[in-house]
Amino acid sequence: MFKKLLSFTKLLSVTFLTLLLSAGAFAQSGSISGVVTDGTSGDFLPGVTVQLVEIQRGVA
Structure with missing residues:
Protein backbone atom coordinates (compact mmCIF):
# COMPACT_ATOMS: atom_id res chain seq x y z
CA MET A 1 0.00 0.00 0.00
CA PHE A 2 2.82 2.39 0.88
CA LYS A 3 4.59 1.75 -2.45
CA LYS A 4 1.41 2.59 -4.38
CA LEU A 5 1.00 5.83 -2.44
CA LEU A 6 4.64 6.76 -3.00
CA SER A 7 4.37 5.96 -6.70
CA PHE A 8 1.19 8.03 -7.01
CA THR A 9 2.83 10.94 -5.18
CA LYS A 10 5.81 10.86 -7.54
CA LEU A 11 3.54 10.75 -10.58
CA LEU A 12 1.47 13.63 -9.26
CA SER A 13 4.60 15.68 -8.52
CA VAL A 14 6.07 15.12 -11.98
CA THR A 15 2.74 15.97 -13.63
CA PHE A 16 2.39 19.18 -11.62
CA LEU A 17 5.97 20.22 -12.34
CA THR A 18 5.52 19.57 -16.07
CA LEU A 19 2.34 21.65 -16.17
CA LEU A 20 3.96 24.44 -14.20
CA LEU A 21 6.99 24.65 -16.50
CA SER A 22 4.98 24.42 -19.70
CA ALA A 23 2.67 27.24 -18.56
CA GLY A 24 5.68 29.55 -18.40
CA ARG A 57 10.87 44.97 -22.53
CA GLY A 58 10.45 47.79 -24.97
CA VAL A 59 9.94 48.36 -28.66
CA ALA A 60 10.21 51.41 -30.88
Missing part, protein backbone atom coordinates in the same frame (compact mmCIF):
# COMPACT_ATOMS: atom_id res chain seq x y z
CA ALA A 25 6.65 28.68 -21.95
CA PHE A 26 3.18 29.42 -23.30
CA ALA A 27 3.01 32.71 -21.43
CA GLN A 28 5.96 34.09 -23.41
CA SER A 29 4.05 34.74 -26.61
CA GLY A 30 1.69 37.61 -27.37
CA SER A 31 1.40 40.85 -29.24
CA ILE A 32 0.33 44.39 -28.57
CA SER A 33 -0.77 46.77 -31.29
CA GLY A 34 -2.13 50.27 -31.36
CA VAL A 35 -1.40 53.93 -31.94
CA VAL A 36 0.26 56.38 -29.55
CA THR A 37 -1.35 59.81 -29.56
CA ASP A 38 -0.75 63.08 -27.75
CA GLY A 39 -3.08 63.42 -24.78
CA THR A 40 -3.84 67.09 -25.42
CA SER A 41 -4.06 67.48 -29.19
CA GLY A 42 -4.79 63.88 -30.20
CA ASP A 43 -2.03 63.96 -32.85
CA PHE A 44 -0.16 60.77 -33.69
CA LEU A 45 3.33 60.57 -32.16
CA PRO A 46 5.75 58.99 -34.65
CA GLY A 47 8.92 57.30 -33.41
CA VAL A 48 7.85 56.81 -29.80
CA THR A 49 9.14 53.96 -27.65
CA VAL A 50 6.67 51.80 -25.73
CA GLN A 51 8.01 49.88 -22.75
CA LEU A 52 6.29 47.21 -20.67
CA VAL A 53 7.58 47.88 -17.18
CA GLU A 54 6.45 44.57 -15.66
CA ILE A 55 8.60 42.48 -18.02
CA GLN A 56 11.28 45.11 -18.76
Whole structure:
Protein backbone atom coordinates (compact mmCIF):
# COMPACT_ATOMS: atom_id res chain seq x y z
CA MET A 1 0.00 0.00 0.00
CA PHE A 2 2.82 2.39 0.88
CA LYS A 3 4.59 1.75 -2.45
CA LYS A 4 1.41 2.59 -4.38
CA LEU A 5 1.00 5.83 -2.44
CA LEU A 6 4.64 6.76 -3.00
CA SER A 7 4.37 5.96 -6.70
CA PHE A 8 1.19 8.03 -7.01
CA THR A 9 2.83 10.94 -5.18
CA LYS A 10 5.81 10.86 -7.54
CA LEU A 11 3.54 10.75 -10.58
CA LEU A 12 1.47 13.63 -9.26
CA SER A 13 4.60 15.68 -8.52
CA VAL A 14 6.07 15.12 -11.98
CA THR A 15 2.74 15.97 -13.63
CA PHE A 16 2.39 19.18 -11.62
CA LEU A 17 5.97 20.22 -12.34
CA THR A 18 5.52 19.57 -16.07
CA LEU A 19 2.34 21.65 -16.17
CA LEU A 20 3.96 24.44 -14.20
CA LEU A 21 6.99 24.65 -16.50
CA SER A 22 4.98 24.42 -19.70
CA ALA A 23 2.67 27.24 -18.56
CA GLY A 24 5.68 29.55 -18.40
CA ALA A 25 6.65 28.68 -21.95
CA PHE A 26 3.18 29.42 -23.30
CA ALA A 27 3.01 32.71 -21.43
CA GLN A 28 5.96 34.09 -23.41
CA SER A 29 4.05 34.74 -26.61
CA GLY A 30 1.69 37.61 -27.37
CA SER A 31 1.40 40.85 -29.24
CA ILE A 32 0.33 44.39 -28.57
CA SER A 33 -0.77 46.77 -31.29
CA GLY A 34 -2.13 50.27 -31.36
CA VAL A 35 -1.40 53.93 -31.94
CA VAL A 36 0.26 56.38 -29.55
CA THR A 37 -1.35 59.81 -29.56
CA ASP A 38 -0.75 63.08 -27.75
CA GLY A 39 -3.08 63.42 -24.78
CA THR A 40 -3.84 67.09 -25.42
CA SER A 41 -4.06 67.48 -29.19
CA GLY A 42 -4.79 63.88 -30.20
CA ASP A 43 -2.03 63.96 -32.85
CA PHE A 44 -0.16 60.77 -33.69
CA LEU A 45 3.33 60.57 -32.16
CA PRO A 46 5.75 58.99 -34.65
CA GLY A 47 8.92 57.30 -33.41
CA VAL A 48 7.85 56.81 -29.80
CA THR A 49 9.14 53.96 -27.65
CA VAL A 50 6.67 51.80 -25.73
CA GLN A 51 8.01 49.88 -22.75
CA LEU A 52 6.29 47.21 -20.67
CA VAL A 53 7.58 47.88 -17.18
CA GLU A 54 6.45 44.57 -15.66
CA ILE A 55 8.60 42.48 -18.02
CA GLN A 56 11.28 45.11 -18.76
CA ARG A 57 10.87 44.97 -22.53
CA GLY A 58 10.45 47.79 -24.97
CA VAL A 59 9.94 48.36 -28.66
CA ALA A 60 10.21 51.41 -30.88
